[in-house]
């Protein structure tokens with residue numbers, strides 16, 4: 001399918017989706033989010049794809065929801081249209097691992113979109129923020145819920161109430177991003193992480209993703225039980241036998257997602 005606001009490339013077993021509205025710093029409008037949801041759903045269903053990278057430009061991952069599109073909307077339109085909910089739901093529901101590679105601005109909905117991914121690799125120029133308060137609104141696609149889970153209440157409140165930006169160094173220190181690299185190395189680093197993930201058994205990758213995500217949804221006891229059940233279930237797979245035999249035989253495992 002031909003997209004107008006994103007670019008999709010599938011290279012080996014990694015799909016890279018690039019947000020592409022350069023004139024608006026990749027501001028998220030309905031078209032872009034609809035295309036992104038479709039591309040992610042397709043990548044998730046494509047047997048060839050084993051990991052997905054979501055990225056933007058050097059200047060902006062995404063500078064937020066499109067303020068021009070939103071500015072004249074009424075409460076009734078936002079409420080009945082459940083603004084952005086179907087698209088963002090699709091993004092958060094992808095089963096395969098998704099890495100956000102962030103350079104430049106990741107603000108408002110852009111920060112929220114990056115946080116929907118499984119982890120964030122940032123360039124040294126990345127700037128994260130939830131500046132919706134400056135527009136007389138608040139975050140609307142998960143920022144008030146996900147940011148405190150990443151960085152704790154103090155920094156989340158600070159960012160949502162003052163609208164200040166967090167640079168890459170602070171973001172790494174606070175747990176929002178997993179790695180920071182020079183801007184020129186961003187895609188190389190994301191691709192190398194994706195290639196590492198793509199080597200693993202998809203069964204184990206999906207189980208790991210589900211188990212870590214469950215940590216944010218339930219009690220420790222229930223989460224531990226969920227993890228244990230998944231862990232036990234992986235012993236029904238050929239990949240577990242292959243992975244452990246390969247270790248003992250001192251060779252590289254050949255996972256087949258079986």
Ligand code: HXC
Pocket residue numbers: 023024025027063064065066067068083084105107108109110131132135138139140141
């Ligand atoms: C629409 C945007 C935009 C946005 C930038 N642009 N951000 N258009 N929506 N969120 C456009 C500008 O209007 C401008 O277009 C062009 O991109 C370049 O931006 P400049 O402002 O000229 O660039 P610069 O001076 O470098 O400043 C960069 C910036 C600033 C600091 C990122 O653009 C900015 O503050 N943007 C808004 C950030 C924001 O408030 N985000 C939260 C949005 S609300 P023209 O045509 O003038 O050249 C949100 C809610 C989420 O995200 C919940 C959804 C349900």
